[in-house]
């Protein structure tokens with residue numbers, strides 16, 4: 246599929262097996278701050294470069310036919326960052342939707358926000374709701390953007406929803422199973438995460454998709470997020486294809 250009308254820099258990688266791609270890729274886009282610091286620039290400069298890296302990864306995921314891509318853009322803990330950095334991230338978000346939404350829509354990308362949208366500032370909230378409304382019926386790549394998101398908060402929220410349903414007599418406690426629980430998460434209806442990528446070498450989950458990564462393969466790369474290009478993405482996908490996934494069982 247010709248995407249965003251631009252030629253891609255890297256030719257399709259013959260080494261990737263198109264029949265064994267992950268259905269759902271999640272990415273912790275880490276290292277924007279360090280990338281900027283190495284260039285004696287403010288952290289916001291790194292976030293801006295991070296958005297450019299993200300655009301290419303969205304395109305590639307769509308071109309490869311990956312079903313779902315979930316990216317960690319802003320956590321519930323990120324509000325504690327310096328005011329000017331938070332405000333730069335909020336501006337970038339508005340800019341991203343302003344610039345990209347039509348092309349994402351034309352390319353059938355379906356956008357979902359994971360997180361507390363109501364807790365976002367009004368202009369961002371309106372842009373997010375408009376993006377979800379516009380693209381909600383699209384059948385292409387499911388692009389999930391974790392924003393004002395925390396996994397513990399998501400799990401507690403699901404538990405509360407279920408407790409209320411039990412309290413109101415809608416369901417009995419013994420009916421609570423994994424399927425019901427999953428239907429109360431922001432990721433309802435999405436396949437489990439197959440591959441979790443974290444850039445910048447840090448080996449932690451940072452309160453991201455704790456439930457959904459139960460059987461995900463983890464690939465941590467030293468590359469800082471703004472430098473994570475198509476070649477790096479394909480290398481991570483290749484690494485995933487080398488893994489022996491047993492889901493707690495044994496090899497036949």
Ligand code: FPP
Pocket residue numbers: 274275276277278279280288292295296299317318319323334337338341390445470
């Ligand atoms: C982590 O790097 C990155 C973030 C907290 C923000 C990620 C956001 C973007 C890539 C752009 C915004 C997204 C959209 C959808 C417009 P860090 O700042 O913690 O880096 P450091 O660990 O080197 O300090």
